[in-house]
Amino acid sequence: MSAPHEHQHQHTKDNDDATHDDHLHIVPPRTYIIVGTILLIFTALTVWASYLELGVFNPVIALFIACVKATVVVLFFMHVKYSSKLTKLTVGAGVFTFLTLIAMTLADYFTRAWGRW
Amino acid sequence: MDHISQVLWQFLEKWLTNFSLYPPEASKIAPQMDALYFFMVLVSLIGLTIVILLVTGFSILYSKKRHPVAVQIEGSTLLEATWTIIPLGLFLIMFVWGALIYFRVYTPPANAMNIYVVGKQWMWKAEHPGGQHEINALHVPTGRPIQLTLISQDVFHSFSIPAFRVKREAIPGRYTSVWFEATKTGTYHLFCTQYCGTNHSAMIGDIVVQTPDEYKKWLQGSTSGMSLAQNGERLFASLSCSACHNGRADARGPALAGVYGSKLTLTNGQSVSVDEAYLREAILNPSEHVTQGYSPIMPTYQGQISEDGVISLVEYIKNLNSNDRVEQTLTTTTLLPESEGKAAAVGTSTGQTSTKQGMVKQ
Amino acid sequence: MSDSTVAVSGAQAEGAHSGHHEHPPYQRHHFETIEQQMDATSFAMWLFLLTEIMFFGGLFTAYLIYRNWYYPAFVAGSHQLNIFWGTANTAVLITSSFTMAMGVWCAQTRRKGGLVLSLCLTLLLGLVFLGIKSIEYSEKIEKHHVPGFHYSLRSFTDPASDPEIYDQYHDKPLALDMARHTEMYFGLYFAMTGMHALHMIIGCAILGYLIFRAQAGDYTTGHVTFVENFGLYWHFVDIIWIFLFPLLYLISRHG
C-alpha cells in the first residue's frame, strides 16, 4: 500500500501560518467508528432527556448535547484536531461572529422588556 | 431684456424669502439638542481644520521643489497615541452627552398630556383625549409637556417635527412614545421621515403651537361629541368586555379600575408595569401575558378592533379610577342591540387570521 | 531606463514554462507546490463554511427570538413533528457522516473500491434522509400546516380534533392569539429544514459526480483534496441538523 507518511515536513517558504503536515495526517477508521458511535449514543440521549421534566434545563441540556456532538464532528470528522492553527482560528472566528449576531440581536430583545423602547 | 430681468428678480426675491439656514427652536429640548449639535460642529471644524492645515502645510513645506529628498521616518508612538486618545475622548463626550439627551427625549414626564397618533399610508391621525381628531395636523399648547403615543396601521412611519428636534418612528403592532414641550407659538412642519411607499412625501402636515388659551378654544371648537374615554366606554360595553371585567366578586376577569400604572405579576412569574403599550397587548394578545390568579380565557380582539378602537379602550381603562363607571356600562350593555355585542365575542372558533374581518365600527 | 529596473527581466519571460520540477498532473500552474495548492483549497473550503454558518445564523436568531416570545405555540407546533422520523433521520445523517469520513480515509489511503462504496453509501443515506423529510413534509401539507397555504389552526385551538397527537401529549387548547403563532413556528420550521434540505440536495448532486470520478480512479492517486473538501461540506450540513433536531423536534416533549 502506498500510503504517504503521516508526518511529512516540506517547508517551501516561510509562510508563518502554513503547517504543511496537516493534510497528511490520516485519522484511522477506529477513531471514526468511536466517534460515530458516540454521536448515535448522544442522539439517543438527547431524545431521552427531552422526555424528562427539567424546566429551563430542558433546552439547556438539549443544546449542550448538540454542542458536544457538533464539537466532536468538527474535531474528528472534519480533522480540526489535527489541523493547523489557521484552521482552528477560522472555525473560532466563525463561531464568534455567529454568537455576536445572536447575542447582540438578543441584547435588544431582552432589554426591551426592561420597559423603555 | 427688461422683461427677463424682471422675471429673474422675482425669482430671486422668491428665493430669498424662502430661504433659511437653520430651523427654529420651538421646544424645550431644542436648545439642549442644539448645544450638543454645535459642540459637535465645533469639534468637527477644529478636526477638519487640523487635517487641512497638516495636508496643505506639509504640501507646501515639503513639495519636491523645496525638499527634493525625503527623510524616511518610521512613525512615532507618542504622536499616534495622541491622535488616538484625543478623538476617542471627544467622541466619548459626545456619546455621553448624546445619550443623556436621547433618554430625555424618550422618557416622558409623569404629568404629560397624552395625545395618540396613528400613522397609515399616507396620513397622520391625531386623537386628543377629548375626542378631537385631526388629520395631518396637530394642535398643541405651549408650556405643557405633551406625550405622543404612536402606532402604525401598516408600515413604518416616522413622526418628525424638526422645529422641536424630536422624531419617533410609528411602527406596526406596538406603541412607541416621545414627548416635547413647545415653547413658541407658530406653525411648524410635520414630516413623515420613514420611507413608507408611494406618497411618502405627501405624508406631511402642520404642527400648530398655540397659547394655552387659544388651545382651549380650539379644543372646544373642534370637539366631535365623544371623548376618547367615552368612546372607549361605548366599545367596552359593545364588545362585552364588561361581561367579565365588571368588578364584581364573581367576575371572570380582573377588575380594571386603577390597573393603569400598577404592577402586575404574571403567571410565568414576570412582573410588568401597566402602561399604554401593555394595555394594548392585553387586549390583542391576552394569552401571552396572563395575570396571576386568572386563567387564559379572555378572547383575543386582534382583527376585530381598529387601532383607533384600541386607543379608545386604552384611554378608557386608563381613566378608570373606580368601578362605578363599569357598573354603568353594565346597564348600557343591556340597552344595546344584541347583535353588536355578539359579533365581538366570536372569533375563538374560526381559524382565520385575516385582519380585515369583523371590524367593529368606531 | 525604467525598463531595466524590472526585477525579473523580460528575457526570462520566455522560459516561464520550462518546467524545472515535476508536478503531479492535477497541480494548477499558479501554485508553487502541491502542498500549497491543497492548503489553499481546504482553507477556501473552511472560509466557505464560515459563510454558511452566518447564513444559518440569521435563521437561528429568528428562531430564538420567537421561541422565547411564543413558547406555548412552539411547544404545540413541535408536538406535530414526528419524533420517530426525526430521530431516525438524525441517525441516518450521522451514519452518512461516518461513511463520508470513511470515504475520505479510503481516498487518503488510495483504496478505490472502498472509496466508491463509501460514497455510494453516503449518497444512499442522503437520499433516505430526503425521502423521510418528504414524508414529514407531506404530512404537514395534508394537515394544512404550511404557512400561507390555507393554514389551519384546528390542531391547536382544538387539539382533540387531532387524536393522533392528542393521545400522546394531551395538549390543552391554545388561546386563539397564541394558536396563531404556530404559523410562525411552521414558517421557521420550513425555512430552516428547507434550507437544510436544499444543502442536502446540492450535496447529493455533487456526490453523484464524485462517485463518477472516483469510479474512474481520480481520487486514489494522491489527489484527495476534492473529496476532503466535500467531506467538510457534508459534515457541516450534518452539524446544522444536529442543532435543528433538538431545536425543532425536542421542545418540551414531556406530556
Add this chain to the structure above:
Amino acid sequence: MSSSTIVSLPDQSTARIPKVNFITKENGLLSWLLTGDHKRIAMLYLASITFFFAIGGALAGLIRLELLTPQSDLMATDTYNKVFTMHGVVMIFLFLVPSVPATLGNFLIPLMIGAKDLALPKINLLSWYLYVAGGILVLYTMAAGGVDTGWTFTTPLSTHYLNTNVLSTGIAIFIAGFSSIFTGLNFIVTIHKMRAPGMTWFRLPLFVWSHYAASILMVLGTPVLAIALVLVILERTMGIGVFDAAKGGDPILFQHLFWFYSHPAVYIMILPGMGVISEVISTFSRKRVFGYTAVAFSSVAIAVFGFFVWEHHMFIMGVSSYSTLVFSLLTMLVAVPSAIKIFNWSFTLYKGSITFETPMLYAFGFMGLFTIGGLTGVFLGTTGTDIHLTETYFIVAHFHFVMVGGMLMAFLSGIHFWWPKMTGRMYPEKISQLAALITFIGFNFTFFPQFILGTLGMPRRYAAYPAEFQVLNVFSTAGATILGVGYLLPILYLTWSLRYGEIAGSNPWQATGLEWQIQSPPLTENFPEIPIVDHDAYDYDWLERKHEREREVTSV
C-alpha cells in the same frame, strides 16, 4: 507643481509596449470570457462596473432634476421612488461594493504579494459571472417597471405593501452578494497562502492589508444579507410571518439582519479605498507610510468593530433604549481607527518630497471629504443628535461624502495610479488634473448644501418638499451637473489613452511595490520567476540601491 515631476517615462521614440503581455497573450472574445487570469477578470469587472456606474449616475441625474422644483413635476412620486431605489441598489451593490476590490484588488493583490494568480482562478471567474447575472436581473427589474422599496428593503413595506418587482431585485442582490463573497474568500486564501518567499505579513503593502480586512467583512457579513433576503422572499410568497406584525412577527428583526450586513458593508466599501490612499500618498511623497503597523491594524480594527455597531441605523425605530447605549458607544470606538489613518497619512507627508500628480490630487480630495463624511457619521452615531438628523438629507450628505467623496475619489485615484500598469499607457496629465479639480468642486456644491437641508429637517426620499428648501436644492442640482462632467472626463480620456497615450514603461511613478518592478502590462503569469522579497514595503532606499546596482551593471 508643474506637470509630472515624478514621472520617469521611457524615451517615447524608442519605447514599445512589450509584445507579450496578458492582453496580447490570447485573442478573441472567448479568451476573455473563459479566462482564469486575475488581470483579465479585473478588466472585465472594470468594464462592467463602469457600465453600471453610468446607469446609477443617470438615475442620480434624474433624482437631481426632479428635486430642482419643490413639486413632483418631472415624474410621479412612485416613479421617483423607483428612481432612487434603483440608484441606491445599482450604486451600492453593482458599483461601489465591487469597485476597488474586484478591479484593482483583483489586478494587484497577486502582483503585490508576488504570486502568479489568485488562489482560485475559476472561483474568481465565477464571481464575475455571478456579478453579471445579478446585474442582468437588476436591468430586467428596471425594464419590468422597477422596484420602490428603497435600497434598504424595509419590511413590512417590501413584504406586504408593494406589488413591484421586489422578488427579482431580491434575487439579484442575493446573487451579487455571492459574487462578493467569492471575491473576499479568494483574497483571504491568496493573502494567506500565496505570498512570495520573504513577503511576511509586515512587509505587505497596506493595500493588501485593507483588502484583507474588507474580505473578512465580505465573507462573514454578506451571508446574513442573503438570509435576510431569503426571508423577505419567503415572507412575500408564503407569508411565514417572521416580519409581519399581524402574525406576531417583528419587522425590526429584518432591520437587525439587514444592517448586520449593511453596516459592515460600508466598511467593505471604504477599506479598499483606504488601501489605495496609503499607496498613493506614500508614492507621491516618496516616503514610507507613517506608522505602518498602526495603519495596518486600524484596518483590522475597523473590520472587527464594524460588526458590533449595526444598530445605529435603528436608534429611533423602536429598539430598546438600553441597547442603543451599547451600540452608540461601539460606534464611537469604530470611528477612532479611521481618525488614526487620516492623521497617519497626513504625517506621511511630513518631510517627504511631494509631487502633485492626478492620483495624489484625488487622494487629497479623499482626505478632506472623508474627514467631513466620517465626522458627520459621528453626529449620527450619537444617539441624541441622531434623533433630529436621522432620515433627513443629513444622512444623504453623510453617506455621499464617505462613499462618493471618499470611496469614489479613492477609486479614481487608484485607477489613475495603476492605469499605466494595467494598460501600459499614460493618460493626459493636464486634463486629468483638471477633472480631479472639477470633481472636487462639483462634489462640494452637490452635497454640502444637503447637510444644511438635513439640519433644517428636509426628509430623504421625498419627491416633493416645502418651498423654503428650494434654494439649497438648486445648488445641489447645479453641483451635480458639474460633478457629472467631472466623471465623464476620465471615462473619455482614459478610453482615448488606451490607444494614444504615451508609453508608460514599467515604473513611471518610481514606486516600490512589487507590481511596479515588472513590465507593464504584466505577463499572464505575472512573474516568470517568483521573486524573493528582502525589504519592507515602501522602502525607497531599496529602490534607490536597486537602481544603482542596475546602473552599475549597464555601465560595466
